[in-house]
Amino acid sequence: MTREVMEYDVVIVGGGPSGLATAIKLKQLNSEINVCVLEKGAEIGSHILSGNVFETRALDELIPNWKELNSPVKTKVTKEKFLFLGKKKSLSWPTWLLPKVQQNHKNYIISLANLCRWLAEQAEALGVEIFPGFPASEVLYNEDGSVKGVVTQDMGLDKKGERKDSYEPGMELHAKVTVFSEGCRGHLGKNLIKKFDLSNGKNPQQYGIGFKEIWKLDEKNHQEGLVMHTAGWPLDNNTYGGSFIYHAENKEVYLGYVIGLDYKNPHLSPFDEFQRFKTHPAISKMLSGGKRISYGARALIEGGIQSLPRMYMPGALLIGCDAGTLNMPKIKGSHTAMKSGLIAAETIFEHLNDKKDLSIYEEKFKKSWVYEELYAARNVKPSFSWGLILGIIFTGIDQILFRGKLPFTLKHKHADHETLKPANEMPVIEYPKPDNVLTFDKTSSVYLTGTNHEDNQPVHLKLKDAELPIKYNLEKYDEPAQRYCPAGVYEVQIENEVPKFVINAQNCIHCKTCDIKEPSQNITWVTPEGSGGPKYGNM
């Protein structure tokens, strides 16, 4: 079967902050370059989920007059708080004692999904072609091994992979340069890192899972511009994580929780930790009289510079969190992702114009403020492998006294899928039942994401070994997929006293946690049919 082919100068895979920044910058440098952006979500922004307290540095460079262009960057941070939570009590940490990277007074509380929608409008006005609802399913290679482009997902395949009447073959998009900006754990990015050995000499990548809910608050509990973070309860000293609480516009609060995926206890359920967190008096008081209106979750990068793969390869660049440019101690990745996109555009411009090799990306990146930021931040996350208390003490010394300039670099020793201990060696955690006021179950939460996939299509969560979940995982780890998945995709059901592993792929919210945390790396996330997945609003 021959597929239709379209030729572009640049094809960008993923319409998030890094991909859209690349597209806009390319058109600014030369409006003749033809650029296309593929996005798997039904529209730009529908698969974007982020806190988000936004540092405008990269946006200032890209679109200096963003304030005049009705951008959705409006709510300035006016007040900050940091709380250590005990089970019932909380201790407020003075903001002047926070490392500078955690001070936000110049930043804005935004919805990253809305910022992306706005960036897409700017890009389209410059002539960028954006195609939402078209996931790139495979990478194409030239005979010399360089990246040639991508194929979009076939549509209209049934459960067995047979063609339905509505079958539409995917299309080949060829480009002089293909930019991969799929976000954390992009399924093509993951293959490219392996194929081109981009992580050679680097530490294993580190990830977290981030949850977010949007609540409409009672007026008296809302303080627009207030940014709050917490550490401590409900997590124990050995589990890395914390919360964010951002008071945004329209009486909304963006409430979320991030847990490092290097947690050790297979009984831990990140979703239930987040739900439980909301019952803390300091939080439940704020939420009383309010209403939850959105829910979502997404894996994020925590590895920093030690784990950052090489970002160029023949014919392609890997940018944003598809590579891993998030700044963990800053709890921010949008500005660094966008900057990595700006550098990509400059690199491609010189590559197309002056035939310069794409490897100039590396030099440009190392000279940029992103590298400087990530370098200074490098020791924070690994120090938390010693526990919360030692991590905080070390981070204080590293970030406040030495400003990230200590003459050594701590390592990430393990990949996240290697950290689980056998279930019988770890304490079982009893989570309280949801009260449907403050805390909820996964089903009612997923309902709020607007997630759907065409029912009759191949399952997009592939098992390398279909027996493994029951034969090995269930016995050794009590099958942790039941708990780490934030959408209840994986279930162990008992049928005639025999356990059976069930994958409810229709519920998948595309967070990629299973692809990361499965102890034997037995689950591979591939793209479902276009437009499938969540339909996030202002996440």
Add this chain to the structure above:
Amino acid sequence: MKILVAVKRVIDYNVQIRVKDDGTGVVTDNVKMSTNPPDDNAIEEAVKIKESGKAKEVVAITIGDDKAQETVRKALAVGADRGIHVKVEGIIEPLAVSKILKKIVEKESPDLVFMGKQAIDDDCNQTGQMLAAILNWPQATFASKIDVKEKSLEVTREIDEGLETIEVNIPAIVTCDLRLNEPRYASLPNIMKAKKKPLEQLNASDLGVDTKARIEQIKVEEPPKRKAGIKVASVSELVQKLKNEAKVI
């Protein structure tokens, strides 16, 4: 033969609807919008008839604000030949919609007008019927199968008792059910081509149609929350409760 197909932009069927705080309507900001699902079936059927050689042209029309154009572009991407966008701001009622459609029918003189049986946002299920009335054309509603004859249509419709097949003379209005067909996907090359297909823009006021609301909306509110169920110990207790508490027997 020429087929005019009316399509409407509505909140995507996967999105959980939220009522505005002040009870004046539902939240549409930052909400994913799509084509009304049975309108997709209407377009699909029209395109199929064209592909079978029985129709020459398929024209897609939408009525709404600027963003409603996306709905016409989608119709163009799955096979409609050209589009019409009648611009109006805010919500307009089925009567005004049918009056606008009547004007377009007079201008375009199609042989058939297709549309979804109802829109999933207001669930009115009135526009097709009203249009048939003011045009004085035959109508076939809730079509789940359409056979195009020489000068008539044989339309199968699902009714409570089973399937009913009727014959209507052309010109006619047909409102389409979800069972009518399986809408095709818009392929990437066709989306690109659709960008170049003609799309005419008109203003409702230029057509001389009064779009003023006839219905006063008093309040929009969420349905009451369902209470949790209870377990009963015996059949007699169940009967008791159904009689005395639920008062259903």
